[in-house]
Structures are given as structure tokens and as C-alpha cells.
Amino acid sequence: MMRLALREMRRAKLRFGFLSGAVGLLVFLILFQQTLLGTLLGYFTGALENQSGEVVVYNEEARQNLSGSLVSFDQIEAIAEVEGVAEVGPLGQGTFTVVAGGEEQEAAVWGYQLDGPGEPTTLVEGRLPEADREAVASSIDAAAGFDIGDEVAVAGTDVTITVVGLASDIRFSVQPVLFVTYETWETTAEAVNPDAPLFLPSAALVHTVDGVDAVDLATLITREVDGVEALDRAAAVDSLPGVEAVSQSFALILLLAFIVVTLVVGFFFLIITVQKLPALGLLKALGQSTSSLVLSVSLQVLTVCVGGVVIGALLLVGAGQASGDSFPISADPGLIVTTGSIVVGLALLASIGSLRRVARLDATTVVGRQNLGGLE
Amino acid sequence: MPALEMTDVRKTYRSGDTEVMALDRASLTLGDDEILALVGPSGSGKTTLLSIAGGLLTPSDGSVVVGGEEISSLDAKALTRFRRDKVGFVFQSVNLVPFLTARENLLVVAEMGRRDAKESRQRADTLLDELDLGDRGGNLPNQLSGGERQRVAIGRALMNEPALVLIDEPTSALDTKLGEQVMELITNEVKSRSTAAIIVTHDTRMTHYADRSVEISDGVLAA
Ligand SMILES: Nc1ncnc2c1ncn2[C@@H]1O[C@H](COP(=O)(O)OP(=O)(O)O)[C@@H](O)[C@H]1O
Numbered sequence: 001m002m003r004l005a006l007r008e009m010r011r012a013k014l015r016f017g018f019l020s021g022a023v024g025l026l027v028f029l030i031l032f033q034q035t036l037l038g039t040l041l042g043y044f045t046g047a048l049e050n051q052s053g054e055v056v057v058y059n060e061e062a063r064q065n066l067s068g069s070l071v072s073f074d075q076i077e078a079i080a081e082v083e084g085v086a087e088v089g090p091l092g093q094g095t096f097t098v099v100a101g102g103e104e105q106e107a108a109v110w111g112y113q114l115d116g117p118g119e120p121t122t123l124v125e126g127r128l129p130e131a132d133r134e135a136v137a138s139s140i141d142a143a144a145g146f147d148i149g150d151e152v153a154v155a156g157t158d159v160t161i162t163v164v165g166l167a168s169d170i171r172f173s174v175q176p177v178l179f180v181t182y183e184t185w186e187t188t189a190e191a192v193n194p195d196a197p198l199f200l201p202s203a204a205l206v207h208t209v210d211g212v213d214a215v216d217l218a219t220l221i222t223r224e225v226d227g228v229e230a231l232d233r234a235a236a237v238d239s240l241p242g243v244e245a246v247s248q249s250f251a252l253i254l255l256l257a258f259i260v261v262t263l264v265v266g267f268f269f270l271i272i273t274v275q276k277l278p279a280l281g282l283l284k285a286l287g288q289s290t291s292s293l294v295l296s297v298s299l300q301v302l303t304v305c306v307g308g309v310v311i312g313a314l315l316l317v318g319a320g321q322a323s324g325d326s327f328p329i330s331a332d333p334g335l336i337v338t339t340g341s342i343v344v345g346l347a348l349l350a351s352i353g354s355l356r357r358v359a360r361l362d363a364t365t366v367v368g369r370q371n372l373g374g375l376e
Numbered sequence: 377m378p379a380l381e382m383t384d385v386r387k388t389y390r391s392g393d394t395e396v397m398a399l400d401r402a403s404l405t406l407g408d409d410e411i412l413a414l415v416g417p418s419g420s421g422k423t424t425l426l427s428i429a430g431g432l433l434t435p436s437d438g439s440v441v442v443g444g445e446e447i448s449s450l451d452a453k454a455l456t457r458f459r460r461d462k463v464g465f466v467f468q469s470v471n472l473v474p475f476l477t478a479r480e481n482l483l484v485v486a487e488m489g490r491r492d493a494k495e496s497r498q499r500a501d502t503l504l505d506e507l508d509l510g511d512r513g514g515n516l517p518n519q520l521s522g523g524e525r526q527r528v529a530i531g532r533a534l535m536n537e538p539a540l541v542l543i544d545e546p547t548s549a550l551d552t553k554l555g556e557q558v559m560e561l562i563t564n565e566v567k568s569r570s571t572a573a574i575i576v577t578h579d580t581r582m583t584h585y586a587d588r589s590v591e592i593s594d595g596v597l598a599a
């Protein structure tokens with residue numbers, strides 16, 4: 001019975017408010033961790049995740065690691081022949097010391113074939129490169145000398161690159177990124193290391209024919225082209241160094257937080273249910289149906305949890321507003337809804353014990369017992 | 377039609393491997409506006425009889441007819457509905473829901489059934505006034521004295537206009553003067569509504585408030 005549940009909560013505002021607050025803090029913790037993980041992983045993998053090639057082809061010995069991979073132009077030609085490949089292009093990737101905003105820093109340079117696979121997909125300002133020595137940089141690094149119009153000099157060379165566009169979430173290995181033409185990358189690599197005999201692409205990027213599944217195509221390329229290993233983009237992102245370790249440690253903390261929420265809600269409702277069993281027994285003796293008593297307790301669990309989720313979401317929004325540009329936190333509504341539903345589901349699961357006690361309550365306990373319905 | 381007709385009702389409790397005979401072939405008929413005092417020493421079976429009459433316990437044997445309806449064969453769900461609609465209880469010790477105010481303790485039984493909300497509120501206010509609790513309606517049970525709680529429980533028992541009111545030792549926790557006041561209140565309220573009632577007591581000084589008194593000892597009713 002709705003009115004009964006609400007009346008009790010009104011009489012014990014502090015108690016229920018406290019629990020809602022505790023659930024709210026835990027929900028905030030969970031939301032914050034997930035947001036943090038997303039942002040952090042984005043710093044590691046953004047460039048690969050937000051480029052247009054659906055399949056990434058490495059040298060088979062590179063163990064799915066860009067920095068250890070070299071793919072020959074013969075191999076790229078062979079990839080182009082595989083059925084389901086619409087377009088293939090080289091990706092030249094390397095970390096260079098650059099001077100940006102007057103300071104020396106490390107930046108990852110990504111060279112791709114203009115209009116081919118590998119262009120950044122999350123452009124937020126400016127335009128894509130149209131000529132050599134033009135670049136799209138990660139928007140988060142704009143203030144660090146990578147804003148539109150800024151000139152970035154490659155240290156120890158006479159190569160300078162002009163930023164013409166900004167894209168979100170395209171950092172790589174927590175470094176600023178410059179998406180440039182393949183030729184610019186080649187020029188840069190040569191200028192830094194003039195004695196090297198030749199420069200090969202780090203990987204090949206592939207556009208699939210419409211309707212072809214990237215996972216299937218990756219398998220096909222690996223099988224048909226000698227000396228390469230192809231992965232679909234999502235798998236390539238997941239297998240980047242560090243991603244698994246970071247994800248796993250976060251998953252563990254997340255799991256713990258979910259367990260704590262479940263236990264807190266479960267114990268709380270068990271305690272208050274046991275405390276008021278005499279009162280509930282009295283109501284049953286007076287003619288209150290078992291189902292309405294069970295419903296009443298479920299309604300309280302629901303109210304407390306939804307309240308907690310709202311508190312947690314508000315805290316996340318607050319944290320988002322307080323967070324700086326250097327480490328932005330955004331409140332993703334989808335994440336809040338999923339996390340909220342899981343918390344509510346777990347809480348209901350955790351209160352099954354309490355609900356069962358209410359369901360099994362014997363109305364006859366009220367007769368002859370010298371008490372005041374749980375008053376004393 | 378009698379309000380209550382119990383015929384050859386037996387009730388045994390099993391505790392461990394011993395059986396306690398709490399009620400032994402009890403037969404009792406209660407007129408539809410009769411007030412009966414049930415008198416007997418502690419442990420004689422008074423509460424057991426009341427619980428069976430009110431559909432809170434099922435008898436081991438015998439028949440119980442309340443307002444023409446045989447209740448000894450009803451299932452748990454039907455008994456719950458029966459208690460809600462037909463019976464008004466005041467349990468042995470004052471039993472109020474601690475997180476509801478005096479007025480809400482009355483309203484809660486009306487809200488269990490589908491009764492008109494406005495009518496229920498008026499009825500609760502009238503009862504509270506008659507029980508001299510007009511200004512205590514908003515108080516929680518722990519803000520009320522023992523006598524006041526007892527009166528709230530009586531009001532609640534009358535709230536759903538029951539055909540049968542069952543009151544278990546209403547004066548045992550009160551001093552003599554307060555006890556007499558409460559007995560007078562109960563009998564006035566019950567009489568003015570032409571409702572049948574059983575009032576359990578072990579105090580023979582209280583029996584003159586009733587139309588008739590029956591004695592019970594060791595589970596056996598004396599005529
Ligand atoms: N739930 C129970 N289990 C076992 N014995 C009980 C139970 N309830 C009552 N009895 C026994 O039944 C007898 C009658 O009890 P009761 O009806 O409560 O008496 P009274 O109300 O007159 O004091 C007593 O001997 C009591 O010990």
C-alpha cells in the first residue's frame with residue numbers, strides 16, 4: 001500500500017534520507033569511475049578509435065602494436081585484392097619531439113592518405129588537412145600550442161606543421177596527436193632520421209565494402225595476405241597496450257562498488273524490516289493483505305534507490321561542471337540510465353530476504369504478545 | 377441472526393512433543409447486539425477463544441459462524457479479508473502502528489478496504505471526538521499516554537463498522553479508575569452502534585458493564 005509506505009518514510013525522513021544519500025554517493029562513485037575510465041582510455045586509444053578505417057592491418061609479428069609494426073606496399077596491394085575491401089591506405093605513425101606553444105613536447109604524428117581510410121571522424125572545429133604540412137590536432141591540446149593556426153615545429157628539423165582543424169578524443173598514448181598526410185609523416189620521419197634507408201607504413205587501414213562485416217573481413221585478410229594480422233577497429237582498440245590492464249583494474253573497483261551498494265541496501269532494509277515486523281504483523285492481523293505489505297516495502301526500496309540514483313547523477317553533473325578543460329568529465333545520460341537500472345535491480349534483489357520475511361509473517365504473533373507494535 | 381455461534385470448538389497447541397489443550401469443546405452464542413464479558417484466570421484460553429472468533433486462529437475442531445458465515449474452513453486470504461471487513465480487534469496489550477499518528481491508525485484499516493476516503497476521515501474524526509482524543513489525532517503513539525493509546529485502539533476497532541468487536545483485557549494495564557472509564561467508553565460506543573462484543577477480563581469488578589458474563593477455566597466454558 002502506497003500511502004503506508006510513504007507515511008512511514010515521512011515519519012523517518014532522516015533514516016531514509018541517510019540511506020538515499022549513501023546510495024547516492026555510491027552511485028556517484030560508480031558513475032565517476034566509469035566516466036573516468038572512458039576519458040582515460042580515450043587518452044590512450046582515441047586516435048585509433050576515431051579514425052575512419054574499419055579494419056587495421058598489422059605486420060603479423062607486431063603483436064597488434066603500432067610501434068612495432070611495418071607493412072610493405074606489396075602487402076598493401078595484396079590487401080586491396082581481398083574481396084570485401086573497398087579501399088586500403090597506409091598509416092604512418094610515430095612519436096616525435098615537437099615545439100608547440102614555445103615548449104618542447106612529445107606528439108604522435110599519424111600520416112594517412114588524404115580522403116582514404118584513416119581520417120579523423122570527430123572533427124569539432126576547422127577542417128581536415130588538404131595539403132602536406134597541415135594537421136588536425138586533438139581539441140583537448142588546443143591550449144598547449146595545438147590550436148587552429150598554430151605552427152608546430154618538429155625538433156631538430158626544418159619541418160613545421162600548421163594546425164587547420166581540431167577533433168575530439170583523438171589523443172594517443174596520452175600524447176597530443178597530429179593527423180597529417182602520409183607524405184608529411186614520411187618527410188618528418190626522414191628529417192628526424194636522415195640515415196635510415198627507407199620508411200615503411202606502420203599499418204594499413206581498410207574501408208570495407210558496404211554491408212561487409214569488419215570482423216569477417218579482418219579474418220579473411222589475415223588468412224589471404226602473407227605476413228599480416230588484421231583486426232577490426234574495436235578489437236584493435238581493445239588490444240592496444242595498457243587498455244586491458246586499465247580496464248581490468250577499473251572493472252574490479254566497479255564490481256566492488258556494485259557489491260557494496262547491494263549489501264548496504266540489503267542490510268538496511270533487513271534491519272528496518274525486522275524492526276517493524278511486529279507493526280506489520282499487527283496490520284496483517286487487522287486485515288492488511290500480504291501482497292500489499294510486500295508491495296509497500298518494495299516501494300520503499302524503489303524510492304530510496306531512485307532517490308540515490310538522482311543524487312548520484314546530480315553529483316556527476318556537478319563534478320562535470322567543476323572539472324577543468326585539461327581533464328573533462330561529462331555526464332553521459334545513457335551511462336546514468338544503465339548504471340541506475342543496475343543499482344535499482346541489485347537493490348531489489350538484495351531486499352528479497354526482507355520481502356520474504358514480510359511475506360511469511362504470521363498474523364497470530366500479535367495476539368497475547370505484550371508489546372506496542374514495535375514501539376518499545 | 378446471532379453475531380457469533382461457536383459449536384464444540386477445540387484448539388490444541390503443539391509445543392515440542394507435548395500438546396496443550398487451550399480450548400475444549402467450547403460452545404457459545406452471542407446475540408447481534410450483545411456485550412459478553414469473558415472472565416477467567418491467566419492461561420485459561422480467553423485469548424485463544426477471541427482469536428478463533430475473530431478469524432486470527434483456526435480451530436482444531438468445531439464450527440465457528442460469524443454473521444451467518446462459517447469461517448473455520450476459510451483459507452488464509454479469505455480470513456484476512458474477513459478480519460478486515462467484519463471484525464474489530466483490540467489486542468491484549470495496546471497495539472498501535474508506531475509510525476502512524478492516532479488518526480492514521482484509525483484510517484489505515486479503512487484504507488485496507490475500498491472505502492470512501494472522505495467518509496472515512498469524517499468517521500475517524502467523529503470517533504476520536506467521542507473517545508475524547510479530538511486534539512490528539514496528530515500525535516504518534518509514543519506521544520500518547522497508556523489510556524490514550526487504549527482509546528485509539530478502541531476507535532480503530534470500531535472504524536470499519538464491524539459486526540463483531542473483540543477486546544482482550546482492555547483494563548489490565550490501567551489503574552481501577554481509568555479502567556472503569558475505559559470500560560464505560562467501550563460499552564457506550566458498542567451499545568450506541570448496536571454491535572456485538574466480547575470483552576475479555578480477569579477482573580470480576582468489570583463484568584457489570586456487560587449484558588452477560590461467561591467464565592472460562594482450563595479451556596472449558598462454564599454456563
Ligand atoms: N502459540 C502457543 N503455543 C503453545 N501454547 C500456547 C500458545 N498460545 C497459548 N498457548 C497456551 O494455551 C493456553 C491458553 O492461552 P491463552 O488463550 O493465551 O490464555 P489467556 O488469554 O486466558 O491467558 C495457555 O496454557 C497457553 O500457554
Ligand SMILES: [Mg+2]
Nearest residue numbers: 368422423468
Ligand atoms: Mg490472554
